[in-house]
């Protein structure tokens with residue numbers, strides 16, 4: 001049996017800076033909100049493959065939650081998270097208290113995600129992407145990574161982080177990782193643990209709808225949306241927040257070529273997100 005070394009846990013910005021300064025490069029950062037599952041582990045493994053050192057942040061960022069959202073009940077599973085990160089051979093875990101990331105007396109400078117932060121998730125959760133980009137920019141400043149790894153499951157988030165890095169000329173390579181799924185296609189997500197058994201069974205319909213949409217790609221955008229809507233309608237308990245075809249990158253879908261189909265539904269009080277690549281028009 002091999003024994004794994006626990007990662008160094010940094011709780012303050014000063015501790016993080018000190019430990020990162022001594023790490024062999026390149027340094028990869030994997031930002032998370034904890035409640036780690038196989039999706040997160042895949043991000044850490046990707047980071048491990050590409051970098052000399054891996055820093056994982058575990059921080060439930062209050063500024064990306066709106067009033068009435070699940071900030072207080074968001075799952076916090078610190079001990080299990082640390083075990084998982086030990087198994088995945090993370091070098092450092094940054095686990096700060098809120099005051100360390102948002103010090104009292106700060107002037108409140110934030111990152112504006114621009115108009116594409118106000119559509120899709122941003123329309124349902126106003127201010128969400130300002131909160132996400134602000135904390136990601138802070139994490140980049142604190143950990144100074146050479147690369148940072150994000151999941152495609154949060155496709156709009158990944159797109160906006162890429163845009164921030166490009167448009168603010170941040171010296172970080174952004175790596176996207178395909179969505180890790182259950183056997184029935186459901187995207188893994190920390191919030192899946194909120195689902196009742198009935199909701200869990202129905203949740204697979206979300207990915208089935210996306211696959212039906214993607215299969216209709218050669219017949220064009222209207223056919224994609226109609227096919228996806230038809231499958232979603234078989235589970236009327238799933239209430240769609242949106243089902244939209246977009247890109248490049250997160251604008252209107254092109255008439256033909258690569259596009260992205262994004263969906264968010266509510267299953268009771270739980271929101272489920274998913275997306276898929278779609279090739280539109282006579283491209284195959």
Ligand SMILES: Nc1ncnc2c1ncn2[C@@H]1O[C@H](COP(=O)(O)OP(=O)(O)OP(=O)(O)O)[C@@H](O)[C@H]1O
Pocket residue numbers: 031032033034039040042043149150151152153154177178179180181187188189190191192
């Ligand atoms: N199934 C997955 N496959 C790949 N990456 C994922 C998956 N789920 C989450 N991630 C990625 O992990 C990172 C941290 O996400 P987060 O901690 O919010 O987990 P989550 O499962 O997305 O939780 P939530 O329920 O809040 O959406 C993000 O880059 C996210 O895209």
Ligand SMILES: CC(C)(CO)[C@@H](O)C(=O)[O-]
Pocket residue numbers: 031032033059061064132135136154157
């Ligand atoms: C990127 C992130 C860790 C920022 O809080 C969060 O939005 C998430 O977990 O996807």
Ligand code: BAL
Pocket residue numbers: 064065154
């Ligand atoms: N994975 C996205 C984080 C959030 O829903 O706030």
